[in-house]
Amino acid sequence: MKKSIGLFLASLLVSLLCISPAVIAAEKVKIGALFPFSGPLALLGQESFNGATIAADMVNAKGGLWGKKIEWVKGDGVDPKKAMTECERLISVEGIKLIFGTYSSSRSYAASEVAERNKVIYWEQGAIADPITERGFKYLFRTCPRAGQFGIMAVEFAKEVIAPKLGIDPKSMKVAIMFEDSLYGTTVGSSAAQHALKLGMKVVVTDSYSHKTVDLSPVVMRFKAQGPDVIIATSYLEDGLLFWRQAKEANLNVKAFIGTGACHGMPDWAKTFGDEANYIFNIDPAVGINPDALNPKTKAVLKEFQDKFNKKFGHLPATHASLGFVGAQVLFEEVLPKAGKVDPEAIRKAALTVDIPKGGTIFGFGVKFAPPVHPAAGQNLLAHPALMQWVEQQMSVVYPVEFGVKKPLIPLPTWEQRAKGETSFIQ
Amino acid sequence: MVATLVQLIINGLLLGGIYALISIGLTLIFGVVEIINFAHGEFLMLSMYASFWLFQLYGVDPYLSLFMVIPAFFVIGWATQRIIIQPIIHAPPLNQIFATVGVSMVLQNAALFFWKADYRTVRTAYSTLSLKTGGLMISFPRLVAFVLALLIIAALLIFLKQTYTGKAIRALAQEKRAAMLMGIDIYRMYRIAFGIGIACVGAAGAILIPIYYAFPTVGALFVLIAFVVVILGGYNSLVGALIGGLIIGLVEAFSGFFLSPHLKEAVYFVIFIFILLLRPVGLFGRA
Numbered sequence: 185m186k187k188s189i190g191l192f193l194a195s196l197l198v199s200l201l202c203i204s205p206a207v208i209a210a211e212k213v214k215i216g217a218l219f220p221f222s223g224p225l226a227l228l229g230q231e232s233f234n235g236a237t238i239a240a241d242m243v244n245a246k247g248g249l250w251g252k253k254i255e256w257v258k259g260d261g262v263d264p265k266k267a268m269t270e271c272e273r274l275i276s277v278e279g280i281k282l283i284f285g286t287y288s289s290s291r292s293y294a295a296s297e298v299a300e301r302n303k304v305i306y307w308e309q310g311a312i313a314d315p316i317t318e319r320g321f322k323y324l325f326r327t328c329p330r331a332g333q334f335g336i337m338a339v340e341f342a343k344e345v346i347a348p349k350l351g352i353d354p355k356s357m358k359v360a361i362m363f364e365d366s367l368y369g370t371t372v373g374s375s376a377a378q379h380a381l382k383l384g385m386k387v388v389v390t391d392s393y394s395h396k397t398v399d400l401s402p403v404v405m406r407f408k409a410q411g412p413d414v415i416i417a418t419s420y421l422e423d424g425l426l427f428w429r430q431a432k433e434a435n436l437n438v439k440a441f442i443g444t445g446a447c448h449g450m451p452d453w454a455k456t457f458g459d460e461a462n463y464i465f466n467i468d469p470a471v472g473i474n475p476d477a478l479n480p481k482t483k484a485v486l487k488e489f490q491d492k493f494n495k496k497f498g499h500l501p502a503t504h505a506s507l508g509f510v511g512a513q514v515l516f517e518e519v520l521p522k523a524g525k526v527d528p529e530a531i532r533k534a535a536l537t538v539d540i541p542k543g544g545t546i547f548g549f550g551v552k553f554a555p556p557v558h559p560a561a562g563q564n565l566l567a568h569p570a571l572m573q574w575v576e577q578q579m580s581v582v583y584p585v586e587f588g589v590k591k592p593l594i595p596l597p598t599w600e601q602r603a604k605g606e607t608s609f610i611q
Numbered sequence: 612m613v614a615t616l617v618q619l620i621i622n623g624l625l626l627g628g629i630y631a632l633i634s635i636g637l638t639l640i641f642g643v644v645e646i647i648n649f650a651h652g653e654f655l656m657l658s659m660y661a662s663f664w665l666f667q668l669y670g671v672d673p674y675l676s677l678f679m680v681i682p683a684f685f686v687i688g689w690a691t692q693r694i695i696i697q698p699i700i701h702a703p704p705l706n707q708i709f710a711t712v713g714v715s716m717v718l719q720n721a722a723l724f725f726w727k728a729d730y731r732t733v734r735t736a737y738s739t740l741s742l743k744t745g746g747l748m749i750s751f752p753r754l755v756a757f758v759l760a761l762l763i764i765a766a767l768l769i770f771l772k773q774t775y776t777g778k779a780i781r782a783l784a785q786e787k788r789a790a791m792l793m794g795i796d797i798y799r800m801y802r803i804a805f806g807i808g809i810a811c812v813g814a815a816g817a818i819l820i821p822i823y824y825a826f827p828t829v830g831a832l833f834v835l836i837a838f839v840v841v842i843l844g845g846y847n848s849l850v851g852a853l854i855g856g857l858i859i860g861l862v863e864a865f866s867g868f869f870l871s872p873h874l875k876e877a878v879y880f881v882i883f884i885f886i887l888l889l890r891p892v893g894l895f896g897r898a
Contacts, residue, residue, distance in 0.1 A: 402867025
């Protein structure tokens with residue numbers, strides 16, 4: 185008798201052990217969330233994830249996917265190596281078939297390798313390095329723009345807006361390009377240079393430098409010797425600040441200065457230079473686009489996202505949170521319902537049919553993923569950043585024109601004019 | 612073209628002045644205490660913060676703050692020698708290196724903890740002021756840095772040549788055992804030398820804050836060049852540090868302009884190695 189009770193209990197235990205994960209799995213849609221949740225990048229990693237959680241909350245509030253709630257299973261990608269092992273763990277231990285991440289390019293590059301090998305979907309929402317989608321991966325999708333586009337947009341803006349305003353032919357416009365020589369600067373700077381040459385502009389000087397340098401007067405002097413109309417710059421903070429300071433010391437004047445993210449998009453930039461930071465352009469994914477450029481449904485989504493985010497986290501969502509939201513929203517509302525289940529093959533097929541037109545995401549860009557044969561396989565080909573201008577410590581979107589909330593102010597005042605508080609903008 | 616060349620020489624000399632300014636203290640500590648102070652850059656960082664906060668909180672002009680920063684950093688240097696370096700003065704060089712690397716880590720992380728990774732600078736009327744003469748631009752704060760570097764070196768040379776303490780420090784640098792036999796309190800001299808070395812880098816920080824930015828890892832940007840300058844100059848010569856600094860500054864200015872800004876570090880390292888091949892003890896070093 186005792187023996188049979190023991191057997192009965194043991195078999196009950198075994199059956200419980202076997203059934204319980206299946207039961208829980210049936211109730212939830214489990215999605216891996218791989219971000220740097222600790223370490224030096226934790227702040228913006230967490231912020232990106234926070235944005236994505238709002239998209240999940242919104243779907244869950246409407247009853248979830250296929251009647252099941254979305255549940256995040258977190259992996260902490262402190263560094264690229266840890267991102268790989270965490271990705272491995274999510275796949276093999278947690279049984280995750282869909283990983284959402286990563287904000288940091290180096291971590292994304294490493295972890296997506298693991299996902300691809302295991303035929304698991306890797307959904308990237310915020311890492312911008314071009315090479316991530318240049319490996320011909322089948323299970324990798326990226327909703328955000330690529331770094332190279334920042335350089336291309338700077339050149340397009342110079343051609344379409346600055347040249348006509350100044351009344352000069354884009355082909356006779358003199359462009360100087362500077363970039364710090366790590367992967368980030370090199371990607372953006374060389375794509376700007378290539379695009380300017382393709383459009384037949386005069387690229388008078390292209391200079392790279394180490395962002396650890398303590399003297400950029402050689403760059404300033406080389407620029408001054410060529411007298412460019414436009415400078416396109418990709419800088420980290422310390423070198424970007426140093427350049428502008430030395431440009432003033434040497435009285436280097438240009439008609440327009442276009443930064444492409446990092447330094448020129450940071451509040452520190454404007455704080456350090458005060459009025460001298462005014463009228464500089466910067467390119468970044470922008471949350472402050474003209475809401476009229478969005479379709480009515482997206483306009484309502486933007487409002488709902490901002491309200492919910494503010495309620496949950498106590499502040500309005502900035503760029504990173506918004507990137508996370510867009511990535512998750514496309515996934516939950518366009519891809520997964522079409523796929524019908526969390527199955528990598530089904531998700532892949534569904535993702536490749538997504539076709540959201542311009543104005544259909546809160547950044548204003550549309551969504552259409554490049555097929556595996558494309559050189560940027562898995563990239564959202566419709567994603568692009570926006571161009572903003574600093575005025576009085578505030579950045580406002582000015583380009584693409586239909587997204588703009590303000591008109592661009594051109595040309596940049598000379599240092600002499602700045603000292604006197606004068607400007608000579610062309611109307 | 613002539614104007615450009617003259618401008619390049621000016622830029623190079625002014626940059627070299629800054630390198631010399633940072634290297635003076637390192638040279639002194641290197642030459643006398645015979646410690647490779649890997650925390651040198653972090654003391655520079657601390658003094659930049661000191662001047663920044665004096666300006667921010669009490670409105671003290673950075674150049675005026677020199678009068679507070681120099682004595683304060685002398686005391687800090689003195690205490691560092693007494694508490695951290697003195698107990699390991701006879702330890703193998705490797706242990707000494709790890710001790711100073713440890714100090715540098717602690718200071719960097721303390722700065723990160725207390726003041727965050729923000730970039731801090733002082734905006735004064737003269738921060739970006741340039742003196743313009745005949746189409747040439749001379750940055751005022753860099754000119755001040757250059758002149759003060761010369762003055763500090765002159766003052767130190769007079770101190771070392773003319774005073775008893777200075778002579779004792781030189782004796783110590785030349786022959787430690789003989790100096791002890793002559794009744795020189797070598798530990799006291801070490802403390803004074805370390806104090807003066809740190810006071811010099813303290814001065815450098817106050818002079819640099821109108822030009823650069825204070826952040827927890829700013830020291831790393833300067834310290835490698837400072838080591839190059841010190842070794843180039845012949846590791847215990849103040850005049851050598853000045854000349855070494857100026858050479859590196861000029862090489863950077865010219866190679867950055869004529870070759871490419873991204874090659875300038877490579878070019879000065881090549882020249883550095885070349886000079887060391889010809890003169891292994893450095894330009895002003897004793898064989």
